[in-house]
Amino acid sequence: MPTVTWSRLGGERRAAVVAAAEAEFAEHGFSRGSLNVIARRAGVAKGSLFQYFADKRDLYAHITDVGSQRVRSHMEAQIRVLDPSRPFFEFLTDLLDVWVAYFAEHPRERALHAASSFEVDTDARVSVRAVVHRHYLEVLRPLVHDARARGDLRADADVDALLSLLLMLLPHLALAPYVRGMDPVLGLDEMSAEQPALVVRRYVAVLAAAFGTGAPQTLSTVHFRGEHVDD
Template structure:
């Protein structure tokens, strides 16, 4: 008896390069992070990003019409994947500041140690004058959110009588400054100088900054 045609036929296999459309933007962003870090914003080309992502150049334009749009998406991705922990560390505004600052700085050390943030900071420093929109994107998507949350936490601590009077935003800069400096130091001098131990820096800086911030009856 003749077999029914296709009765034992296997289902066609998916082509190796076939992928869900909703995965493409994240693949393009991951490729862009690498290309921007390697070549800088000005020298990066969307065709290079497309090649790294394994898609056609036209596909990049579908999701990101301009290179500025792509950079904004990169900044948002870095924020979501790496800096949300900083938000989490500073989000409990009623936590005693003596607990919040060490937690925040420890999370900052972990984020910096993972590598993406220092590379993006170096890119920003190198090219923000030629491409001022880069600084605006990074400020809006990253810096203002973290700085704003930390400033609000400090204001709450001042209202509770934990911290000395003073400009809360400047106190936030004082807390963040050494960690940001260490990120740039690691990125610029990673092949030429001993690098700071980030967890140790975070722990030591937390003690130092709290000695200056805390009121005597709050320590």
């Protein structure tokens, strides 16, 4: 967590440090990210960074939190627009479409997401994934529990398993359309403009079949941008 000194720092200086750290960690990740470069770009002494944060990992976790807050704010606004009281898997399809579109339009957020997902330093990866997962779960858990209360999920549905699958699916959909080799099975290595939306529907169909109360969805029963999608 940032120190008291950080909280007393002027807004412009904090913004400069955050911007410099985001750029460096997005490009190089934690292990190869340079505090010297961050300090130089932010216009502060390297020693000042250790007055603001306990260590490099603490700075990395804070930058992850700042980026996650931006993504979360956007998605929470979209959730309100999409109306989460609708049938859960219909709503989830639209939500995942919005999620994919967000990372298509925000390469900096995508790079930070990749840095946290692919980090080789175990302690750093655990620290930043804990931050990311906290934001995910604070948003997803109420949605899933409300869906169960409405009867959109089977009474015996393992909601923790569903949440765990969503925790794996979200970073995958944020990155797979842009990182070759992550998902060759569903065609994201040969991506067309429509492919991510089709993949979303295949994933949701599997989740609906496993956890939902209705008949399993297939590609022939879902709609893409208002048009029927055939098998």
